[in-house]
Each structure stands twice: as structure tokens, then as C-alpha cells.
Amino acid sequence: MRIIFLFSVVVVFLTSCLKMDDFLYNPNEHPIDSYRLQNYTGEVEFRLPDSMALADSMIHLFTMMSNDQGDVKKIYGLYLGDISKIATDTVILYCHGNKDHLDFYYPRAQLLAWVGGKHHYGVMTFDYRGFGLSEGKPSESGLYADADAAMQWLKQKGLTSDRLMIYGFSMGTAPATELSAKPRSLTPSKIILEAPFASAEVFYQDATGIALPGSYVMELKIDNAEEIKSVNQPFLWFHGINDDFISMKTHGEVVFKNYRGVKKYGVRTPGANHSDIPVLLTYDKYRDIIHHFVVGDLQYDDLVKAQ
Amino acid sequence: MHRYFIFLSLFLASCASIKTVEPLKKGEVKATADLGGPMINFNGIPLFMPLTSIGSAMGISDNVSVFASIHTTSLMYKTFQLETSANTSLFRFDKSGFSANWGAYTFCGLRESKWAFYPYADINYYLHYNNKAHFAYFSFTSMMELHRKKAFDEPVTKRIIPHLTLGHRWVKDNSEWGLELKYLSFNKDNRNIVVDYIAPGNKGSFGFYLSYAKKF
Numbered sequence: 250m251r252i253i254f255l256f257s258v259v260v261v262f263l264t265s266c267l268k269m270d271d272f273l274y275n276p277n278e279h280p281i282d283s284y285r286l287q288n289y290t291g292e293v294e295f296r297l298p299d300s301m302a303l304a305d306s307m308i309h310l311f312t313m314m315s316n317d318q319g320d321v322k323k324i325y326g327l328y329l330g331d332i333s334k335i336a337t338d339t340v341i342l343y344c345h346g347n348k349d350h351l352d353f354y355y356p357r358a359q360l361l362a363w364v365g366g367k368h369h370y371g372v373m374t375f376d377y378r379g380f381g382l383s384e385g386k387p388s389e390s391g392l393y394a395d396a397d398a399a400m401q402w403l404k405q406k407g408l409t410s411d412r413l414m415i416y417g418f419s420m421g422t423a424p425a426t427e428l429s430a431k432p433r434s435l436t437p438s439k440i441i442l443e444a445p446f447a448s449a450e451v452f453y454q455d456a457t458g459i460a461l462p463g464s465y466v467m468e469l470k471i472d473n474a475e476e477i478k479s480v481n482q483p484f485l486w487f488h489g490i491n492d493d494f495i496s497m498k499t500h501g502e503v504v505f506k507n508y509r510g511v512k513k514y515g516v517r518t519p520g521a522n523h524s525d526i527p528v529l530l531t532y533d534k535y536r537d538i539i540h541h542f543v544v545g546d547l548q549y550d551d552l553v554k555a556q
Numbered sequence: 557m558h559r560y561f562i563f564l565s566l567f568l569a570s571c572a573s574i575k576t577v578e579p580l581k582k583g584e585v586k587a588t589a590d591l592g593g594p595m596i597n598f599n600g601i602p603l604f605m606p607l608t609s610i611g612s613a614m615g616i617s618d619n620v621s622v623f624a625s626i627h628t629t630s631l632m633y634k635t636f637q638l639e640t641s642a643n644t645s646l647f648r649f650d651k652s653g654f655s656a657n658w659g660a661y662t663f664c665g666l667r668e669s670k671w672a673f674y675p676y677a678d679i680n681y682y683l684h685y686n687n688k689a690h691f692a693y694f695s696f697t698s699m700m701e702l703h704r705k706k707a708f709d710e711p712v713t714k715r716i717i718p719h720l721t722l723g724h725r726w727v728k729d730n731s732e733w734g735l736e737l738k739y740l741s742f743n744k745d746n747r748n749i750v751v752d753y754i755a756p757g758n759k760g761s762f763g764f765y766l767s768y769a770k771k772f
Contacts, residue, residue: 450707455749458741460703460712462670465635465663474708496748503708 273420273449273469274387275348276380284310284325284382287359289352294524297356297532301363303329310351313402315378317394324383324395326402327351329362330371336407339543340371341414342437344396344421346524350381357418360527365540370414375399389423389469393433396424400434410436414543418443419495419523422504423471430479439543440480443487444523446495447474447503455499474503481510485542489521489529514538514547515554574734574767575657576623576643577680577693577723580615585772586732587612588625592765594740597752604764611639613769619645623659634666641676652683661699675700689728695721717741719763730771738763 279291286308309328314321330338341361345354351374361372377395378385385391396415403413415437417425422445429440446452449471450463463469477484488501495501497517505515516538521529530538534552541547549555574590593605611625621643630637641659648654657678664671682693697719701712723736742760746753753761 448707452750454706456751458714458717458744459674459701460706461663461672462665462668463707464668464670465630465665466633468667491748493748494750498748499710503710507708 273347273471274379276350276377276387278349279353281350281352281381284327284350285352286310286327286355289355291352292349293353293356295356295528297359301359303359303362303367307331307362307368313375313398315391315395315398317378317388317391320385320391320394322378322383322385322391322395324376324378324385324398325351325381326373326375326399327355327358328371328373329358330368332406335371335403338371338408339412339414340373340403340408341416341441341539341543342396342399342403343372343374344392344415344417344424345374345376346419346421351376352381354418357527360532360536361416361539363532364536365543369540370543373399373403389471392420392424393427396428397433400428404434408435411438413437414439414441416441416443417445419446422446422473426473426476426480426504429482430476437482439483439485441485441487441539441542442473442504443526444489444492444495445473445486445501445504446471447500448472451499451503455496474500474507477504477508480508483511483542483545484508484513485516485539485547486513487516487518487526487530489518489523489526491521492523494523513555514542514549515556516552517554574723574736574765575641575659575678575695576613576621577682577695577725578653578655578691579617579619579621579643579645580613580771582615582617584615585612586614586769587772588767588769590625590765590767592736592763592767594761594763595754596761597754602754609639613643623657630663636664636666638662651685651688652681655680655682673702675702690724690726692724693721695719695723697721714741714744716743718743732767732769732771734765734767734769736763736765736767738765 307330309332311326312323313326315324343358358372358374362368364370376383377387378391379387413435415425422442425440429437449467449469453463454460486505488497490497518526518529527535588611590609591606593607595602595604607629609625609627613621613623615621623641625639627637639661641657643655643657646654646656659676661674676697676699678695678697680693680695682691684691699717701715703712706712720739721736726733740761740763744760747758755761
């Protein structure tokens with residue numbers, strides 16, 4: 250009897266403990282006590298030359314409230330451009346990846362501020378809850394709520410759906426896809442995904458080498474390859490051919506294939522890994538592709554493909 | 557970023573625990589505990605995944621033993637994983653022999669009751685020395701992937717999942733300590749996935765396992 254009781258206690262303990270959901274989030278690997286943005290000297294994926302620096306007057310850091318099913322948190326947002334022109338400008342909403350904070354991703358937002366010329370488009374980005382100095386703890390529903398909070402902020406400043414482009418990188422492809430497929434405050438008119446993952450389950454199957462259900466180890470869904478089927482907006486996809494984190498073959502290609510909307514463009518970047526597509530493409534080419542996509546006259550060629 | 561995903565290798569490891577190599581004597585019972593898993597690079601440091609299972613083997617006859625184990629690490633992630641197998645002696649010589657295992661891993665998720673079933677077969681060669689107490693062995697394992705499709709209906713390209721094992725058991729009285737080196741899934745490309753497995757030629761993963769068994 251004692252053995253049965255002890256066995257039961259062990260089983261209950263073992264089956265009540267762990268899931269892998271939290272492993273997706275990697276906030277604040279390099280913690281900060283304030284945002285330094287252009288003056289950040291910590292680890293970043295790439296740095297832009299001094300000639301591409303932005304004027305301090307065009308860098309706006311602020312807080313906003315994000316409501317995830319009643320869980321209201323103060324999160325940080327960053328707008329690069331002239332806030333007074335949001336009512337007439339086209340804006341790229343950038344949803345960053347799973348690491349660190351706005352300081353880490355600042356060069357990426359800065360590069361987008363040069364698409365089509367300096368401050369041709371406004372650029373909005375934000376730290377999800379639990380990232381950087383934003384309050385709270387990361388969660389899948391929190392990613393979507395926080396991206397929507399950024400949309401609400403833009404909407405309050407006069408942005409309309411037809412002038413909103415959404416850009417997701419890596420983990421940020423989840424809110425970008427979700428909010429394009431199931432719009433909330435605004436409906437993005439175009440979607441750009443860089444290094445998207447198909448789903449949490451594909452991560453798991455890639456790692457184990459067998460076709461086990463993802464629910465064996467996590468509750469997380471993040472189902473971009475399914476959500477993209479409901480996206481009708483024009484779609485631009487970047488992926489590094491040598492991406493050793495989110496495989497282009499098992500993740501990106503599946504998302505691209507599953508898209509059924511009006512028009513799609515795929516940029517499989519030779520030599521690029523997970524985080525260096527703008528570098529390997531060259532900044533000029535990267536900006537050029539995005540600009541023409543936003544304008545609507547991007548042409549297919551040896552690099553930009555329909556299939 | 558990769559280091560946050562190393563635990564995704566969980567079940568690759570679990571599908572490769574230490575098994576019975578030589579049939580027990582009729583009526584003999586053995587309790588086992590295993591620790592080990594595939595080898596990975598963790599921030600440049602080579603490690604093996606410390607995964608655990610507990611089990612029991614029993615001799616049905618002098619030539620046939622049965623074995624069952626529960627993978628406790630899987631259980632911690634709310635997945636019930638049961639391994640069952642039968643070991644039969646094929647050829648037995650003075651100090652060595654060949655045996656075979658026929659078994660299966662049965663999974664059931666406790667979050668969603670999704671079942672999975674992976675049959676396998678092992679061919680083992682074992683060699684006794686030191687007055688027949690300790691023994692070394694070599695095994696070839698072939699596990700079957702029964703699913704034809706993965707997530708999003710992508711085809712499963714590798715239906716056979718092979719492992720090679722080189723092992724040793726130290727036997728003293730009723731206790732048995734074991735050490736195994738494995739080469740797991742050596743037909744599968746291990747590049748461009750979230751886990752940095754350690755293996756030659758970008759195929760599969762090396763594995764390192766320890767075991768303890770007590771005979772009754």
C-alpha cells in the first residue's frame with residue numbers, strides 16, 4: 250500500500266511540472282536598466298554605418314498599455330519618424346524576434362527607416378511584455394495583444410489600415426501573421442515575414458526526427474503555416490538559405506507554400522543564416538525589395554520569386 | 557538562441573534507452589534505472605541530455621525475457637511513454653552470443669490524448685570475459701516511423717530510424733552497472749535544426765547512457 254501511495258505521489262509530481270513553452274522566449278539575455286537605442290553598445294546582429302544615424306528628434310520612445318484578456322501591462326514602444334505625420338504616412342510595424350529587447354533590434358528598425366529614403370516610411374516597433382523594460386511575462390496571447398496595442402497607438406495617431414505594413418522577424422512572424430489573418434484594431438495591407446517558423450510542432454519534429462505531436466511537450470501552438478492560409482494581403486517572404494535555427498526547408502517553405510492570397514514574393518537569400526539577411530543581401534538591395542513591395546511594383550527576377 | 561531549445565531533443569533520446577542484451581534466467585527479475593541521452597553542444601560545451609527512465613525485466617524462460625520501462629523525463633512533460641520488449645536468444649556460445657529484441661515505444665500525451673506507436677527491433681552481440689561476469693556488446697537497432705506525414709502534411713522521408721550501440725556492463729553479485737555509447741538516427745541530416753547535436757558528418761547524434769540494475 251505504501252509503495253502504491255509513493256508511486257502515485259511520484260506520478261502526480263512528475264506529470265504536473267514541465268512544459269517547453271517558455272523556451273521560446275529569450276528576453277533580456279543582456280538586461281538593460283534604460284533604453285539606449287542608437288547609443289547601445291551591447292551585442293547586436295549588425296550595426297549600420299554612422300552615415301545612417303537618425304536625428305534624435307525622430308526617435309520617439311514611449312509607453313502604452315496592452316490588454317491581454319484582462320491582463321493589462323505597460324509596454325514600451327518606439328516610433329522612428331515624425332509622429333505628426335502618421336495620419337498621412339505609410340508605416341511599417343516591426344515585430345521583433347525572441348531575444349533581448351529594443352536596443353538589440355534597434356539597427357533593424359533603423360534600417361527600415363531608410364527604406365525608400367530616410368524617413369520615407371514611419372517605423373513602429375515595441376517590446377513585448379517581459380522583454381526589455383516592458384512589464385509582465387511573455388506568452389503567446391501576449392505577443393498578439395502587444396502587437397495590437399501598437400496598432401491601437403498608431404490608429405489613435407491617425408493611421409488607417411491601407412497605410413499599415415506589418416513586418417515580423419523570427420518569433421515576430423507569429424503576431425504579424427496572426428494579426429494579418431485575424432485583424433484586430435487595424436488590418437495590415439501587406440505582410441512581410443523574415444525567417445518565419447511554421448509552428449512550434451515543426452520545431453519539435455525537426456529536433457526529434459520523428460513525427461510526434463507537439464502537444465507532448467508544450468501547449469504553445471504558434472501556427473504560422475496554418476494562419477497564413479487565411480492571409481489575403483500581398484506577402485513578401487525573406488529566408489536565409491543557411492538558416493540553422495529556423496530551417497528554410499521545414500519552416501519557411503511550408504509557410505510560403507501555404508499562402509493563398511493575392512500575390513507572394515519569396516526571397517531565398519544565398520549564404521544567409523538566421524539573423525544576417527539584410528547584411529548578406531546588402532542593405533541597399535534589402536531596402537529596395539521592401540520599398541518596391543510596399544509601393545506595389547516589385548518585379549520577379551533571379552532572387553525574388555513567385556514560387 | 558539555440559540553447560533555449562535543447563530540451564526539444566527529449567524524445568529522440570528517450571527512444572534509445574538501455575535494454576536487455578542477454579536473456580535472464582527463468583524466473584529472474586531485474587529492476588533498472590537509466591540516465592542519458594543524445595550529445596549536444598551547449599554554448600560550445602559538449603553535454604549529454606540527462607534523461608531518465610525506470611523499468612523492470614523478467615526471465616520467462618532461459619531464452620526469453622520481457623522488459624518494460626517508463627520514461628520519467630517524458631512524464632515530467634506530461635507524456636506517458638512506455639517501452640515494452642521481448643529479448644530472445646538467437647545463438648549462444650561459450651562466452652558470447654547473439655540475441656534479438658522486439659519491442660515498441662507507446663506514447664500518450666496527457667495534455668491531449670494523442671497516441672503514437674514506434675516498433676523496433678535490435679540485433680545484439682555480447683561477449684563475456686573475466687570469468688563470464690562482465691560483458692561488452694554491440695547492437696544494431698532499427699525503429700519504424702509508422703506515420704507517413706508530419707505536421708502540415710509534409711511527407712516523412714525517413715521511415716527507418718537506425719541506432720548503433722557499443723556498451724559494457726559491469727556485473728558484481730546482484731548489481732549491474734552499464735555504460736553505452738550510441739550513434740542515434742545516423743541516416744538523418746542534423747543540420748539547420750534548433751538542437752546542435754554532436755555527430756560526425758552532420759548525421760544523427762552521438763548518445764551517452766548510464767544504467768544501474770539490481771537482480772532479484
